[in-house]
Amino acid sequence: MVRQQLQVLKALDGAKTQFYHFTAIVIAGMGFFTDSYDLFCISLVTKLIGRIYYYKSGSPNPGSLPPNVNAAISGVALCGTLAGQLFFGWIGDKMGRKRVYSVTLILMVVSAIASGLSFGHTVKGVVATLCFFRFWLGFGVGGDYPLSATIMSEYANKKTRGAFIAAVFAMQGFGILAGGIVAIIVSASFKTTYPAKAYRLDPIGSTVPQADYVWRIILMVGAIPAALTYYWRMKMPETARYTALVARNAKQAAVDMAMVLNVEMEAEPEKVERLAMEPSSSYGLFSKEFLRQHGLHLFGTSTTWFFIDIAFYSHTLFQKDIFTDVRWLPSATTMSALQETYMIARAQTIIALCGTIPGYWFTVAFVDYIGRFVIQLMGFFMMMVFMLGLSIPYNHWKKSDHIGFVVMYALTFFFCNFGPNATTFVVPAEIFPARLRSTCHGISAACGKAGAIIGAFGFLYAAESPDKKNDDVGYPRGIGVQNALYVLVATDFLGFMFTFLVPEAKGKSLEEMSGDVKPEEGSGTDEEAAQ
Template identity: 35%
Template structure:
């Protein structure tokens, strides 16, 4: 064992400790905010359309701006965190989120609101690679899937908080002209709450060892966090080759992570279509408050459990199985609507199919596509790889939100669902062919050593207090 791997071995083999949960909270609150902002803009646009007389084109611009800027944010932050370090970039994305939310609340016109939503999107996109990679690199080997998935599960709570807060504000009789500003401004609170914690977080030991070659500092951090006595002394350490995405292994993995994320975000729109059909069928004359609460109830029952069941079983069942099963159930659900379009006219049956597919989206590719890119690349490429994967997902979301409605209008629900069934089936194939299983495996397996130097083992002692 080299000095490098021995320092990180102590980190990998530590049990779940207080610092793991503190890191999970620090990283997870960003995703709570991301999800809140994602939901609340739909209610805000419903309010602003009559107030500002927004056209269909303006609505499309407002809804798409944050998606486009999120893709840019993911690429930008992902790359810089590999170049400058995790600590250097962490907290900057939630500062952008906070600033964007506050400015959005005071936007004087449509143009300014679009600009401020662009700023929010940059923060949202930046949060994907930074939070996922940092939680992954701070995790131990046996519980990494649980911890990273729990970070992403905070998205579920944010998506639930959005409609609840919107419903409360609208139910108070607050003027719509004020309510939408309060809705957007409240998104600054959870983001601002973790700025200090993120800026104070230590550099990850894995980045210090693999990129900075600072074993002493890494050992100091590992000792402080785990209670293990890790004492490196001067000597030769194991070097690693500088990795590249142009190698066959990394390129195939990138195609798998970015491609899977792209496909799930395209297919995810199928549930968006379904939810609108359900609400129209069950509550054709309902108010905005009522439909908002119903949407929250459906999400609470069908989706929220999926996040946390995924977290519980991620390190037991494995990423590839959960992702493949999730894509498979989605394919079957969409295929049933394609083969038997009359189901759309039976609200209860439709609701059951919708709920099952929604559960397996969360207990499936919506969580695994966030986790896997933080595990399958070498440390020097991990942020960039996750950023490119997340950007692929945002492109998929854009297509799902703005291309599929035209297909739905011209080809009908059945054909649209048939297309989404095919997209989901492709997700199974891509998962099985391109992605390795990282369940309970060390991240250091991704590093490529230049030479073995057994003598380096003598340069480190590890004991546990």
């Protein structure tokens, strides 16, 4: 039976790009700017925290955090993110996208400030407090994933929907860049204020009391963009797709979208009631019908996101360790604590400018022309190529060609973001029914964060040299950076293979992709989709 599309949803699918589209991108995108700043700024300050609280005289890595502490500080926010993606993804389908959208921002603002104010009479107390607040920070960040993606997909027209969703996610690149810039400015400011103490090369000079302010300020700055976005999130109307297809309020959907599109809208309550009676409009997540129609799709979006996040977070959170290993960054023994923070931030900023940000915006530019499927396959394949180029001649890179390594590394980030890191965010927001869209996106994203947790905890241990003896800091034996890079090549290959389970959504309406409606004869939908 052919199920007709509601006029209000047809109007959204065919709407020309308008000011409200860009407004929605900025509002949702600022959340992702904050998300990435909060998640990745920790990689800039872990070594500084180690210098302040865990300095061991005579160690070849002064101030290195014990592996369990490093893993906890780096990975606890990812655990919170996983939980937040599942919870807010589910609640976004039950209560509405807008209703809980502001809650995620409040969590991020409060937790970012609290992370910087981490207190305790002992070192363990400070670390425990920091981990506690970063878990809840991650919980709020996790909620932003399914809600932002779903809201943007349901606001967008079908011709440029992929670009709009990808543009929201692309703000993650600017958040990573902002983290590096803030760390550079803050560390340089304290360098200027305390030149005699902060830059002595002795243990006392590298752990001056003022250095304790640096990591706290960097973490707390993440509250600012989230706070600035709160008012505008509250002003956004609920999406018409949720209001009409899930809440069954045709009149309110027409009123909201008439205001957004500046056109008259017909409410069509009778058609909404007829759609509600369709069996395809009532099956649940754990039903046989969902398994038949979307089971493989959900498995595909979840597994590909899982594999890409293992690689992405391994690279992003521990790039400072890789750069030190290939000697692009100087040895910690030659720098004070603030110098080291400055150098790590500068390296992250260069990679973000040269590889990360361009990759995101190439996806925005091409995702609606060459499609999600092709970009994702290409991205996984090119990541494998460049990762092999990094890992096979790894000893050559270490000994003589630091610049060549950095260029290859930046290209890996480029194809990660002009590839699966962006498309795995886009596709789950397009292919599932409206009543399950946020939940399924949350499940897919949570599987990604499970991969990120493996990347954060596993890479830290795996990258340790197998010849390294356990020392007073407690480092275990690992497989070495080179072999750890080989493991990431394998994850890229698996991501490439599982991409074949993911459908192409280019040019189709959300209801066509979910199976809620089929194109009407003579409607021109097929012709429009082909354009």
